Amino acid sequence: MAYITSDQLLAKLRQEIKEISVHELADKLDKGEITLVDIRGRDEWDQGHISGAAHIPRGFLELQIETRQANRRKPIAVMCAGGVRSLLGARDLQTMGYRNVVSVAGGFSGWKNAGYPFVVPRTLTPEQRNRYARHIVMPEVGEEGQLKLMDASVLLIGAGGLGSPAAIYLAAAGVGRIGLVDFDVVDTSNLQRQIIHRLDDVDKPKVESAAHTIGQLNPDVSVIGHRTQITSQNAFNIISQYDIVINGSDNFPTRYLVNDACVLLGKPLVDASVLRFEGQVTVFDTTKGGPCYRCLYPDPPPPGEVPSCAEGGVLGVLPGIIGSLEALEAIKLILGQGDPLVGRLLQYDALDGEFRALNIAKNPACPVCGEHPTVTELIDYNQFCGVPPVEVVSANGAQAAVSA
Ligand SMILES: [Zn+2]
Incomplete structure (x- = not known):
């Protein structure tokens, strides 16, 4: 049975998926031309992210993308930490019929190193996430609402x-x-x-x-x-x-x-x-x-x-x-x-x-x-x-x- 290594897979994806630089991303975000989806894990997101980005961890990408962007023709940029996982995520969105998907080369690290702004959100401790789990799971409250209550x-x-x-x-x-x-x-x-x-x-x-x-x-x-x-x-x-x-x-x-x-x-x-x-x-x-x-x-x-x-x-x-x-x-x-x-x-x-x-x-x-x-x-x-x-x-x- 034929197989390919992960390096070969990524090389193949780089042929198939358009990548943009963090500078192009900044320009498109400024103009409101693109939906940015950050597919990193919760911990990575909590350590800093681009304001206005949608956070959908990689494991939920296909399941939740339609809640953020249902229109298959609208441009979407997929971002991860370094630009590798985002290739995989972009491929999966293409499979779902999204025609205008790009992967951000260099990812969030590239963005940060280029000196672009990002926000570090206030977050709940693991104990608080557990204590308020029944609040946080409700869309009307969520972690944001819980922080409002705590403030x-x-x-x-x-x-x-x-x-x-x-x-x-x-x-x-x-x-x-x-x-x-x-x-x-x-x-x-x-x-x-x-x-x-x-x-x-x-x-x-x-x-x-x-x-x-x-x-x-x-x-x-x-x-x-x-x-x-x-x-x-x-x-x-x-x-x-x-x-x-x-x-x-x-x-x-x-x-x-x-x-x-x-x-x-x-x-x-x-x-x-x-x-x-x-x-x-x-x-x-x-x-x-x-x-x-x-x-x-x-x-x-x-x-x-x-x-x-x-x-x-x-x-x-x-x-x-x-x-x-x-x-x-x-x-x-x-x-x-x-x-x-x-x-x-x-x-x-x-x-x-x-x-x-x-x-x-x-x-x-x-x-x-x-x-x-x-x-x-x-x-x-x-x-x-x-x-x-x-x-x-x-x-x-x-x-x-x-x-x-
Ligand atoms: Zn009165």
Whole structure:
């Protein structure tokens, strides 16, 4: 049986496949005339590659080329490290009917040695690739999305019923910096729903207890505990340190204060509330044209006019569901995927087992984000301080309960 050596094979391919120099490649890339496919291995790619190149390792070339270039007539340049594997790759593309395939002589080494620019990507460690494997495999996240999560920062107002599941899922997802604002200590009565705390944590500050749980879950995450009440004095300073705010607060002063601070700072606010068997979640982002909390409820109700949530109670699993939805909305904002709940209020009735979404509009007369704002600085609604969590019924009948 006749055979040829690998040297003979390459000599034969050099006859059949057109090669271009790295200089010709640079010229064609400048003019946008060619699709560059880098077929090196993952490790080689990670050590540096040409910006804009498609990375398809040699073993996947035939299987994935059509996702990058399906048109058989369009020019493709195949590149490897030195210009040898690219001959084999180019031959295989020709076999698939690609008529205008060239191999880059000298490969990436030639490109680099000629002084052309390349990028060295930030990458995940092998441990992180393993930890986030179920994210990375999804095209909507991928390694790029995972890096976005790891670069992101989210502030949670309250480490209670809503803040617990939100913090746990954000930490598990690898959100790089999580801030927690909470003044309280853990009480046994919290454990019915505040799943970030444990019996051993009773009487400890909630921010410490939450930081400990997150540390046990994911060492990639840094937790910043703000053991304070958020006030007009510190709200700008704290909130400005984060990309996104999640509200899990249990009182009106905080709800208005955080809303106003987020509007004035241009930060997206994921807002939610729960009461008994019902919960709701939305995203207030006035920078995207959406409404804010004051668009719905311009001013706090008079003290004493609303029933307290402590009286009403809350089924423990409900903040678990709603707080998880808050984490999910924050992750969508970080990844830039899907439709965030901007201008939509998602309501969940646990007894009926039904979700429904209501459209909520920006109010042009809103006192903080409207056309003629009257709230231009932060307000402490002191008359509400210390009152139990409350529920408010708006003029249109939509219920806004405040979290437990
Ligand atoms: Zn508004």
